[in-house]
Amino acid sequence: MNADAQPALGWCAREVEEELPELRLLLVEAQVGTERSPTGGSPPEIQSRLRELSNRFRGAQAVGVRREPVPAAYRVFFRHIGLDPDVVRTPIEVAILERMLHGGFLSGGLLEDVLRIALVDTGVPVWALDSETVDGPLGIRVSSEGEPLGRGARAPLMPAGRLVVADASAALAILFGELAPGHEPQGGTRRLELFAVQVAGVPALYVEEALWTCRLALEQV
Amino acid sequence: MSEQLLVIDRGASAGEHAARRALRAQIARMEHELSGIVADTFPHISLTPAFGGDTPASSGARAGEDARLGPCLLTLAELERMRDRLVGRVQELRRLAAGRGEHERRARELLERMKLEPGRYKFVRLPVSDLGQGGCGVWEVRPRLGLIGMLAGWWQVKLSSGCPLPRGSRSERDPEMLSHA
Numbered sequence: 001m002n003a004d005a006q007p008a009l010g011w012c013a014r015e016v017e018e019e020l021p022e023l024r025l026l027l028v029e030a031q032v033g034t035e036r037s038p039t040g041g042s043p044p045e046i047q048s049r050l051r052e053l054s055n056r057f058r059g060a061q062a063v064g065v066r067r068e069p070v071p072a073a074y075r076v077f078f079r080h081i082g083l084d085p086d087v088v089r090t091p092i093e094v095a096i097l098e099r100m101l102h103g104g105f106l107s108g109g110l111l112e113d114v115l116r117i118a119l120v121d122t123g124v125p126v127w128a129l130d131s132e133t134v135d136g137p138l139g140i141r142v143s144s145e146g147e148p149l150g151r152g153a154r155a156p157l158m159p160a161g162r163l164v165v166a167d168a169s170a171a172l173a174i175l176f177g178e179l180a181p182g183h184e185p186q187g188g189t190r191r192l193e194l195f196a197v198q199v200a201g202v203p204a205l206y207v208e209e210a211l212w213t214c215r216l217a218l219e220q221v
Numbered sequence: 222m223s224e225q226l227l228v229i230d231r232g233a234s235a236g237e238h239a240a241r242r243a244l245r246a247q248i249a250r251m252e253h254e255l256s257g258i259v260a261d262t263f264p265h266i267s268l269t270p271a272f273g274g275d276t277p278a279s280s281g282a283r284a285g286e287d288a289r290l291g292p293c294l295l296t297l298a299e300l301e302r303m304r305d306r307l308v309g310r311v312q313e314l315r316r317l318a319a320g321r322g323e324h325e326r327r328a329r330e331l332l333e334r335m336k337l338e339p340g341r342y343k344f345v346r347l348p349v350s351d352l353g354q355g356g357c358g359v360w361e362v363r364p365r366l367g368l369i370g371m372l373a374g375w376w377q378v379k380l381s382s383g384c385p386l387p388r389g390s391r392s393e394r395d396p397e398m399l400s401h402a
Contacts, residue, residue: 019241019294063263066256075256076249079303081292085252142294163292175292 007211010195011139016163020080022200025140025165028211029131030192033221038111038128038185038192043221046113053120054104062096070123073201081163081175091125091176111185111192114217124196124210127165129172131191133183136168138195143171150180165195192218237297244300251307258314265353266317325353332378335362339376349380357384 010025032038065071071092078085089097095116099105107113111128118126143162148155151170164171173179175197185192194214198207259266328351335342339362347360359381364370
């Protein structure tokens with residue numbers, strides 16, 4: 001893949017686009033470096049970056065972050081899709097809360113660390129799917145009644161109207177929620193489909209930066 | 222006739238769409254205001270979602286309901302309910318913030334009076350948190366030179382030192398054990 005290429009734009013179902021016209025799904029494919037596993041330990045430079053980021057956040061910032069433009073935009077979007085961000089926290093607030101509770105950003109494996117660094121750096125959450133389990137381009141749509149989340153035998157069923165990230169034939173993730181079982185990257189996964197959700201008030205540059213941060217980190221380890 | 226109905230339906234649909242857009246804009250404004258109040262008044266005003274007029278039980282039930290619902294496209298009625306709940310919450314927080322502001326104003330006035338006439342406020346203690354400041358310090362009117370000051374009427378306002386150290390004043394463990402840990 002060309003390193004200068006723009007992230008691909010995912011599709012959006014018409015009903016979603018009409019209601020939330022500034023919602024975008026941005027996609028990038030990443031190849032994991034040959035010497036590492038996505039679920040294995042992080043190299044020292046990634047762990048060092050995590051420690052560095054841990055020092056950036058103190059208690060007052062944990063509360064003040066909600067006023068910063070990008071986290072504030074995600075809070076507003078959460079309300080627009082029926083989530084109370086004081087109950088179901090936005091990804092950046094979850095990360096900062098964990099930082100406060102544990103005294104630092106703890107390493108949770110290469111992929112988790114890379115996604116967290118991008119999130120804390122830009123305020124934009126990024127998710128990863130195993131490319132081998134994705135069928136066609138990703139997009140955002142609403143679920144139908146009783147639709148399974150994923151293609152696996154253990155796929156939980158969803159109620160109608162849930163906003164999901166889906167490929168051509170199945171829902172693979174709840175929007176801002178969990179990934180479908182069986183579609184998460186595993187230890188042997190080499191190709192990842194990274195996606196980020198842009199909402200009103202979040203500049204495209206931040207979303208692109210988050211995706212490139214993840215891609216470069218995964219490819220250069 | 223059916224064409225007329227279709228036009229009316231489309232008109233109603235466009236109107237409803239515009240109404241939902243307007244409600245989303247209102248919700249965004251409310252959310253910004255709510256976040257501003259919470260950030261400005263932290264930690265004196267609780268972050269717990271306590272919607273205006275709700276009992277804690279119903280508020281908790283609603284919060285659980287929100288979490289169960291998951292992300293979806295909200296109908297006009299749902300957006301209206303969310304807007305109304307946010308309005309209630311913003312009003313509640315504004316009221317709490319105003320009350321807190323008044324409390325801090327009174328505390329500042331009391332401190333001024335304590336400094337002007339310490340003899341009238343013997344042993345009165347005023348935590349700095351009441352003044353809207355961080356830390357654990359306490360302003361206190363104390364006698365100069367202990368008992369002598371009390372008898373002579375020499376009173377002064379003193380600010381106590383800050384917060385206790387996180388690990389206590391002194392470790393009772395063997396320092397060698399600490400160095401090996």
